[in-house]
Amino acid sequence: MAGKRFDIAGLMQSKVTWAVIAEALILLVCFMIRPDFFSISYQPSTGMLYGSLIDIVNRSAEITIISMGMTLVIALGGTDLSVGALVAVAGAIALKFLRWDVLTYTTPGDYTVYPYILVIAVPLVVCALMGLFNGFLVAKGGIQPIIATLILMVCGRGVAQILTDGKQFTTGYSPFRVIGQGSFLCLPMPIIITVIVVVAVALFTRRTAFGAFVESVGVNPSASRLSGIKAGSVILLVFMITGLLSGIAGLIYSSRIMSNDSNNAGLNFEMDAILAVVIGGTNMAGGKFSLAGTVVGSLIIRTIVTFVYYFGIVAEATMAFKALIIAVVIVLQSEPVRKYFARRAAMKGGVRA
């Protein structure tokens, strides 16, 4: 036995490694173009830290939060397409409760019609229930997750629109503003919420056996059931968590714009979240998952957008660059390519040994 030698071949095989390398490279290029890229400054007037890095983490909050749930869904061998629609639903409900009086008073002020607790709790509960509905179709109905969640993806936005009569409400309620624009410990609030969510999900999956159960069900549901795992409950719980996290992301999103936008809130979030998970090294076929990888994946997606802004390219066109960089990452991560590099690393390692 060689002991715990630094395992280059194994590392080259790992998708997470490639994700970290990709992120480092993108940051490096940013730094070369803009030497002040890494600088972080303190603004005493707002009591917040500013800088590109902070901005990247801040802006990636929604996707990171959703993709924590998405990681678990994908580890189960599924995908949840409804998360973007749930973001819109959460925003619509929150604004509905804040501005129930919108017909009487059209100008937004610093008040809420219903108690703040309802503004926060009801969207989260509704989103969790919608997640539960997805989970129910998958676990009890035996329907493929991608189809089951397509239903809410298609009609979720419709529900959001009907809740607000197809209108956009705005609010000025300051406690609500804190969620998306406030700060804590000098950091933007979304970052704080993200950290809490990531830590909570990590603890929940890795400090209990839940993560292992999810992986087991993802690889072989039938064998897991016969080993005593309540596969159905695991699936229900995972989809419910994802729904709940989408709700949190929805609150952050609508707090940033202090409004609901049922057309554009969470648009393509499902795509970005799935992408973050896959770039982070979790296999879409299910099984082993890596939450840390997902966080890196989400940061990559956001860094690319920031990176493209620095080139002074129009916002809509960032997609093209995003696509190119993601294509490179995905090709590097693809099985044949990883095997090729692993073989070369192993050959070199063999020579050295």
Added chain:
Amino acid sequence: MKNRQTLLTRITNPKYIMVYATIGIFLVIYAAGGFLYGDKGFLTVRTFVNLFIDNAYFGISAVGMTMVLITGGIDLSVGAVASLTGMFIAYGTTVLHLHPLTCIAAALVMGVGLGLLMGWVIHYLNVPAFITTLTGMFLARGVCSLISRESIDIHHPMIDALAGWKIYLMKFADGKWVRIRPIAFVNFNVLLFLVMIIIGAFILQRTRFGRNIYAIGGNEQSASLMGLPVGRTKVLVYGFNGLCSVLAGISYALYVKSGWNLSLQGGELEVITCAVIGGTLLTGGVGYMIGTLFGVLLKSVIPALITFNGNLLSWWGKIATGLLLLLFICIQRFVVTSTGRRKGQ
């Protein structure tokens, strides 16, 4: 015991159940529409033909999508590729003053090329179709925005002629042919849609290539052990779907006579929905063009109903579509389990 094939067994073959369900539900909804809004002219030929005219571009794209779904894959790039095609035509004719055919040729190279490339990545690099085509969608959308962020109108005699070309539906009355009332016509888009459905059905049912598509969707590993050209077939299917996306883009450009970088957003899901309510299984291996045809009609009859109602928010259409999906998924589920049970006998 004789258990040969007869006309009856051929018709009751369980593989057609989903198609029957689609047609049946379409007829029920159509009849319900006639019952509710017959007095407003819901049952006229014109309303029926308009279902085709207003959704032909979805239908054209659904032909390719059906094939992709039958292989067990998915293509999320269709909406963006169609949008990019429209942009090619608009920017090419209006800004660069190119002939539309040149623009269309460029769009075909772009669409089919991207399709083939994505197929290659999916099969040979073993990247999930969802991720590959999602990247393709981002790419096409991004390029679209790079070309222009404004909506560009299309003004070109050839485009105008093509968009304005129509065949009026006639009936024989009083010893001569007269246009039916209210006036109803079929345009280029509708013909293209129907022709693509027929081509698609021919490919799927009458060519080895088409049957290989089904075999791959049934069990890809088996298909390759049976000696079928799995890689080539998959790459070509994505290429063909690219072609359909471009044709859908042309058809959409004729319909709205402009190109816009954000047009057809989420179109891929509408197209997938058409295919699914047309009886195509997202797990692959099952699907028929005739089902897709009725899937498109079924999906487009709902907004038509909402328009006829006049009081409902158009968003109810989305909810109704979602419920329809739920219904179909439940039927599919039921059919799959009930045919699965027979296996034990």
Added chain:
Amino acid sequence: MPGKNILEMRGITIEFPGVKALDGVDFSLREGEIHSLLGENGAGKSTLIKCINGVNRKDSGTILLDGHEINPSGPNEAMTLGISTVFQEVNLCPNLSVAENIFVGRQPMKRGQIDWSEINRRAEELMSRFHLDIDVTRPLSYYSTAVQQMTAIARAVDVQAKILILDEPTSSLDENEVQLLFSVMRQLRDSGMGIIFITHFLDQIYAVSDRMTILRNGHLVGTYNIDELGKFELVTKMVGKDMDVIFSLKRANVPPDAPVMLKAEHIGDGSRIDDMSLTLRKGELVGFAGLLGSGRTETAEMLFGATRAVHGEIFVDGEKVSIRTPFDAIQAEEAFCPEDRKRDGIIGDLSIRENIMLAVQSRKGFMHPMTKQEQTELADKYIALLGIATPDCEKKAGELSGGNQQKVILARWMAASPKVLILDEPTRGIDIGAKAEIQRLMLEMCGEGVSVIFISSELDEIIRCSNRIVIMRDRAKVAEVDGASCTQQDILRIIAEGAA
């Protein structure tokens, strides 16, 4: 009068990283013979046939087909050369019709279109040659495994094959279906085809083959005519060591007043099993004998909650328990190794450690996790105890051989220290050495007071190990006999004719 050789392989060597899978193996196949290929798992049977059909490339040696050297690059090329393979798992498309499965990829064409009526006509013709009168236009998934198997063979035969390779075609067939397959095989042989037949069932080899070739650890042991070698010699040659281990197994000693550990009274699932009763004493091993589909597996699944018993009562260790899901059964300290190891047992992408700790963990519930160290200790203990061949407990369970996978599943349940252990075909598809070891482990557990239900299609191992044997027929228990005093003939007679 033996025919001429159609296939000759000389000095075939295939190396995989680190191992020689085949080392200078010679093999020949004559026209019009059924030639069995034998050996334990890992002996090189699959590697050899994969070399013939081009899935694996050989490193040295020659393959001569009708005297000409061939080098097929894949199953496709092999097929055009006249070599067809029917793989163990039916490799067809369940969504296509029976007829299409036979012809896909080489459909007859008419005017540039597929000629469907010709396809269906020819498929019907082929299937009726196999005495199967079925509607060939129905999807393959509509039919039983046997029909699917026949469809695969029909496909293989229709390509004008000279050589047909059948890799474990019988492992999921019942006795009648096996006989049907054999008659087809004989029919094909008599028409001059050379058939290579792989199976784990020794009786089937004697029933149908003309010659056999034995491999061991990648080496050729020898080729024999079927009447040259008795069963005992055959097994000895396959294993390469004394078979004393198997034949020295001692069944468990159960005092007649041992407490009843499991009692089922009139249980039924409402569809397949109507009324089944059973008792199992502490430390006792009860064998379930019967044909495939006789209700053995269904009963086991009900006892474990894999399917729900809609009526009847189950008692474990004297207490009435309600078992609606496997989770309930595990709480009641039952354990169950299912029949289909790949589908229901092993969790391939997870490590051996995770596979072993799963049942213990699920009994504890996910809120009371075991630390990684505890898991590793547990896994290492059972790897050593059961002799699982692996470098460490972090290897993916899916990468192990069949016998080792079975040991991992056994370890999963042993770790949960159950009172009642239900084993459904634990020895199927694994080689004789591993079989003997699993039987030994089973009996050892009985010695430690675990009550075992043992389901197997191989009567000799049931008779060898069981204290009592429950005989099932037509989804009901028809008899219970004493394991020590009954013979194979007794049981066969009951299975064939009903109650004793």
